[in-house]
Amino acid sequence: MPQFAANLSLMYTELPFLDRFEAAARDGFEAVEYLFPYAWEPAALAARLRAHGLRQVLFNAPPAGLDRAAMAGAWDAGERGTAALPGREAEFRAGVLEALRYAEALDCPRIHVMAGILPSGQEREALKGLCAGNLRWAAEQAGARGREVLIEPINLRDMPRYFVNRQDHAHELLDAVDSPHLKVQMDLYHCQIVEGDVATKLRRYLPTGRVAHIQVAGVPERHEPDRGELYYPYLFELIDALGYAGWVGCEYRPAAGTSAGLGWRDRALAARPAQA
Ligand SMILES: O=C(O)C(=O)[C@H](O)CO
Numbered sequence: 001m002p003q004f005a006a007n008l009s010l011m012y013t014e015l016p017f018l019d020r021f022e023a024a025a026r027d028g029f030e031a032v033e034y035l036f037p038y039a040w041e042p043a044a045l046a047a048r049l050r051a052h053g054l055r056q057v058l059f060n061a062p063p064a065g066l067d068r069a070a071m072a073g074a075w076d077a078g079e080r081g082t083a084a085l086p087g088r089e090a091e092f093r094a095g096v097l098e099a100l101r102y103a104e105a106l107d108c109p110r111i112h113v114m115a116g117i118l119p120s121g122q123e124r125e126a127l128k129g130l131c132a133g134n135l136r137w138a139a140e141q142a143g144a145r146g147r148e149v150l151i152e153p154i155n156l157r158d159m160p161r162y163f164v165n166r167q168d169h170a171h172e173l174l175d176a177v178d179s180p181h182l183k184v185q186m187d188l189y190h191c192q193i194v195e196g197d198v199a200t201k202l203r204r205y206l207p208t209g210r211v212a213h214i215q216v217a218g219v220p221e222r223h224e225p226d227r228g229e230l231y232y233p234y235l236f237e238l239i240d241a242l243g244y245a246g247w248v249g250c251e252y253r254p255a256a257g258t259s260a261g262l263g264w265r266d267r268a269l270a271a272r273p274a275q276a
């Protein structure tokens with residue numbers, strides 16, 4: 001059965017951010033992911049991880065900005081990455097280097113690097129080469145530090161004009177970059193909204209070894225995985241059967257309260273086949 005990581009940006013939001021680590025550990029999580037660490041010093045975050053026996057398994061590079069102040073305000077200003085955006089190469093590089101600095105301090109093996117919102121009047125086709133070039137540079141930087149860069153297909157309802165929407169968009173970029181340090185973050189919530197046929201996509205892409213992180217949520221409300229149109233017990237069994245050994249991030253907005261809503265996870269773990 002997959003190993004689950006708590007997403008501290010969407011879960012435990014009733015608590016101040018730094019208190020969410022303890023809450024996740026108390027609920028039995030051994031790993032965490034979240035959007036951004038940059039409002040805190042790496043040492044403060046590393047101390048929380050250590051104190052609660054947690055591993056950091058994923059976070060995002062800054063969405064834009066050349067310096068810490070600009071990076072901090074970028075998400076709220078609507079920025080969603082710069083990998084595919086013309087004229088933003090300096091920000092892209094600054095963000096990747098800042099993320100890798102944190103990844104090292106937090107011993108986090110991978111960072112999610114976002115591609116950006118397609119500028120009006122531009123077609124994604126025309127920006128694929130630029131995006132691949134930026135990602136190639138980022139993958140080289142990450143590889144030199146023993147880390148991986150991930151890209152994630154995201155649905156257009158939540159993020160209009162986001163550059164990477166389908167699994168084949170992401171895999172096409174991986175083909176172009178051709179680096180073992182660039183991988184895919186496969187979020188089954190986005191996959192169901194954009195493409196459907198989720199089990200077939202898992203069967204197609206997990207055996208490639210290119211999927212380094214999976215995320216889950218119910219569809220369409222992005223609540224617990226046992227709410228909505230996807231039947232996760234089947235998908236978890238399939239993910240196991242396909243030999244996926246990575247983390248599954250719980251990237252959902254709890255409807256039942258974070259701890260009270262973990263029944264789906266406990267049932268999934270209880271259904272795990274006995275280890276030989
Ligand atoms: O929104 C998601 O699904 C993510 O995983 C990102 O990291 C943030 O957009």
Ligand SMILES: [Mg+2]
Pocket residue numbers: 152187215251
């Ligand atoms: Mg996601």
